[in-house]
Amino acid sequence: MDEQTTPKKVRRVGSIAFALVLIAAGVLLIVYQFVPQFDLLKILKFSPVILIALGIEMLVYSARPDVKVKFDWLAMLGTAFTLCVVGTAALLPLAISEWGPARNYAQTRIESQKADAMYSALTPNPALKAKTDSLSVDVWFNHDTDGDYTLQSGDDCILDAALRGPYADAEVFAADCMAIMQAAADNNIGFTIYRFSADEDTDDGVSYYLDCVASYPAGLTAAQVAQRVQASYHYDNNSFSSEADRDDYIRRQLQNEISDEYADQHDGAYPDEKYLNEETERRFAERTGMATPESAQA
Incomplete structure (x- = not known):
């Protein structure tokens, strides 16, 4: 008499993991809604635990001789989709904080205030102010803002100043740059980086450039700062480095x-x-x- 073969039970790996992910995602999103300080991104760092759960589920079923293991691909796709939803919910406030209209408005407002303050600081020196073709300010928030769009330690406040020459040499140009930096320091305007240029649009002449952090010129003479000045020589619509x-x-x-x-x-x-x-x-x-x-x- 032939022995009858007992049919194996089919177990789909991924169903349990998907169910656990759905439960966890629902709980986390509820907590995230009612507890503003809850850091969902930190929890998402533990998402590889799902792979461990899948592996354990597969080992358990594979050890049983009466079970045939199959992957539940639909459940796995659902798991991935759920993780994407939770990740988007975690990243959305961060994206709004980094690129939202409130941040841009704060940057524009501070930049305008700083530029106006710099023009005012140059008022006691009309000759230098007359040489200033344009001033612009760039503000970058490098700290974790969390809605606090004010300049703090570590943030960048950059002054771009275009000066009108012609300048006899790099030392004279450096002296004017130092005078502007000193005026900003005397009025506590708070620039962290300076970028100066002179006669950039000249056809036949010399353009000068100076980029430095605010603390660089301290204790230096104009001749010493001039060593950092870069020059561009122009002729016949061409520019030369020397x-x-x-x-x-x-x-x-x-x-x-x-x-x-x-x-x-x-x-x-x-x-x-x-x-x-x-x-x-x-x-x-x-x-x-x-x-x-x-x-x-x-």
Whole structure:
């Protein structure tokens, strides 16, 4: 007589975990609604426990010879969806705090107040105020605001100031920057970072830039601060990082110009190196306003 095979029971792994997640999610969301201080994000850090529960459920059923294990994919998808809902509920207040209209309004208000205060601070120095083409302020809240949109330790309040030149050199520019920083400090305006620029839109000249934290110039002279100033040299709608690069560009242009002129006047022949170099330096001095040996003796 043939032995009858007992059919195995089918157990779907994931159903219990899904049920536990639904219960936990409901409880957490209720508590989150009635206890404002409750940190739902910290609880969500323990979400890998769900994987442990699934693993235990699978081990228990697999150990039984009369059970056939299958994954309940619908329950697993429901678990993932529930976690997404709870995560969204936890992150939504944080998103509103970081990017909401209240934060933007507070930043705009503080920025406007700081800019007005800076213009007022420059009033006793009309010459420096006249050199100030524009002032703008950027505020960044780096602390955990929780609705407290006021400047606190660790936040950034950045002053961008565009000055009008021309400046004789980087030291003169640095002196004006230091004067503005001193005026801000004397009036307790509270900038943490300064960004200065001068003659940025010039076609043929020099632009100066200085970026520094508020404490940098303390105890330094204008000459020492000038060592941190960066310069950009402009010519023929091009910008160069150094005066030497700009001058090399001008000389190359002049050499091409002189060679073409000479060839036109001498039936296609080109000048020798001595003539080309001397004529290049003469025209370079004329173009840049530098004195040549001949003009110095005149």
